[in-house]
Amino acid sequence: MNPYSLEGKKILITGASSGIGRTIAAQASLAGANIVICGRNSERLNDTFDLLHRGDNQRHDRAIFDLADESATLEIIQQFSDFDGVVFAAGSDLIQPFSFTTSHQLKTIMDDNFTGQALMLQKLIKTKKINTGASIVFFSSVNGTSIGSKGHSLYAAAKGAINGLVRVLANELSKKKIRVNAIAPGMVETGLMKMNEEVVSKELLEAHRKDYPLGFGRPEDVAYLCIYLLSGASVWMTGQSITIDGGLGINR
Amino acid sequence: MNIEEFIKHFAEQFDEINAADVLSTTKFKELDGWDSLVAISLIAMVDAEYGVKLTGDEIRNAQYVSELFEIVKSKN
Numbered sequence: 264m265n266p267y268s269l270e271g272k273k274i275l276i277t278g279a280s281s282g283i284g285r286t287i288a289a290q291a292s293l294a295g296a297n298i299v300i301c302g303r304n305s306e307r308l309n310d311t312f313d314l315l316h317r318g319d320n321q322r323h324d325r326a327i328f329d330l331a332d333e334s335a336t337l338e339i340i341q342q343f344s345d346f347d348g349v350v351f352a353a354g355s356d357l358i359q360p361f362s363f364t365t366s367h368q369l370k371t372i373m374d375d376n377f378t379g380q381a382l383m384l385q386k387l388i389k390t391k392k393i394n395t396g397a398s399i400v401f402f403s404s405v406n407g408t409s410i411g412s413k414g415h416s417l418y419a420a421a422k423g424a425i426n427g428l429v430r431v432l433a434n435e436l437s438k439k440k441i442r443v444n445a446i447a448p449g450m451v452e453t454g455l456m457k458m459n460e461e462v463v464s465k466e467l468l469e470a471h472r473k474d475y476p477l478g479f480g481r482p483e484d485v486a487y488l489c490i491y492l493l494s495g496a497s498v499w500m501t502g503q504s505i506t507i508d509g510g511l512g513i514n515r
Numbered sequence: 516m517n518i519e520e521f522i523k524h525f526a527e528q529f530d531e532i533n534a535a536d537v538l539s540t541t542k543f544k545e546l547d548g549w550d551s552l553v554a555i556s557l558i559a560m561v562d563a564e565y566g567v568k569l570t571g572d573e574i575r576n577a578q579y580v581s582e583l584f585e586i587v588k589s590k591n
Contacts, residue, residue: 360552363559450534462558464571483548 266496270295274493275346275387276352277330277380280307282453283402285314286345287350288490292316292323294490299324302353330379337386344392348493350400351380356455358462360415369417376421381428388436396440399432400492401425403445403504409512416464422432422447426504433502442501444492449508451480476510484509516565517580521528521584525565527558557583565591 264270274291278284280302288300292315300315302308305327315323326342328335330353353374357368380401387393406412407422425445433443450456450471456479460468472479488507492495506512518539526534529548536546543549554574561569567590569583577583 358555359559360556363538363556363563413552462555462571463551464554464575466575467571 267494268295269348269490271297271346272493273297273345274297274348274350275299275301277301277383278348278351279311280304280401281311282352282445282455283451283482283485284350284352285311285449286486287330287352289314289316290298290348290483290486290490291493292321292346294322294494296348296493297322299326299346301328301330301339302375303325303327303329310508330383331374333379333382336379336383340383340390340392343364346387346393346397348385348400349387349393350489350493351384353380354402356415356418356458358414358459360414364417372417373421373424376418377424377428380425384432392440393441396498397442398493398497399431399436399441399443400444400489401443403429403447405447405449405506405508405511406506408447409469409506427483429504431504437501440498442492442497444497444500444502445504446485446488446492447504447506447508448485449475449478449506449511451482451485453482474511474514475508476514478509480507480509516586518552518581518584522534522580524560525580525583528553528560537558537580539579539584541580543580543583544578562586567591 269291276284276288279288279300288298288311292298299313300311308325308327312325326339328339357359357372403425404422406415407419408426411419429443429445436443522537523534526532526537532546558569561567565587567587573586
């Protein structure tokens with residue numbers, strides 16, 4: 264059997280209503296998985312749902328809720344079980360110098376990028392919804408892992424928290440052969456990048472593009488790494504934050 | 516809002532510039548210390564003080580402090 268196949272695996276994907284999460288959902292369905300997609304926006308989540316490949320014996324599901332809402336998360340979790348993979352692709356950014364930070368902003372960015380995901384995973388583990396040999400994939404970023412982009416302090420802090428969580432969970436969950444990793448991408452062309460473009464101007468973003476030997480990434484470039492992490496091909500990979508950045512990190 | 520107050524807030528985004536060094540006719544990108552971080556500080560300041568969303572492109576297309584003031588005023 265193809266070691267990269269996701270056939271027969273049940274995969275939960277958060278943040279699936281747009282960007283990288285949506286592409287991962289589509290690619291994982293092509294690889295044969297049964298997908299449960301989650302997102303905040305019902306219209307866009309339904310668009311993702313329509314994108315999913317439906318082969319023989321494939322069954323997909325969807326759940327609309329906000330990860331930041333703890334009781335809603337618990338309620339949704341109770342409706343599902345037996346996951347072979349979980350992908351946390353939800354997130355948000357804020358571009359602002361650290362000196363302007365408010366406690367509300369700190370809470371929002373941490374909730375969106377770290378706390379909501381950590382608490383959801385905690386509940387999934389506690390209620391034994393994750394199968395032996397499953398793979399958990401978080402989204403970190405080069406920002407907060409190997410670089411510190413000006414104006415993104417809270418986002419980088421949340422990603423740093425993800426990196427720490429991944430190390431410890433990989434250790435704790437190894438008993439059940441559950442693997443936990445993070446993907447740390449460079450700039451990928453998504454809605455989040457469009458927000459960057461509005462704030463920092465198109466010109467600056469184009470200058471930044473030159474720092475990438477292979478240019479900015481496409482969502483599918485990152486999704487393929489995620490498919491690998493979800494598949495049996497990566498059974499010996501755990502506790503890592505894997506950089507995928509079009510060469511940004513070696514271009515010094 | 517008035518220009519004196521705007522210039523005071525504007526100058527605060529720099530480390531080593533006093534409001535007295537800035538005029539409405541100042542070409543702000545030629546000020547010592549102007550960089551991308553000051554630009555996003557400016558966006559954050561305008562949002563906090565005036566409740567206005569200034570964009571990177573508006574800053575890029577402006578030359579003089581007075582132009583920034585007029586943009587913020589028109590959106591205020």
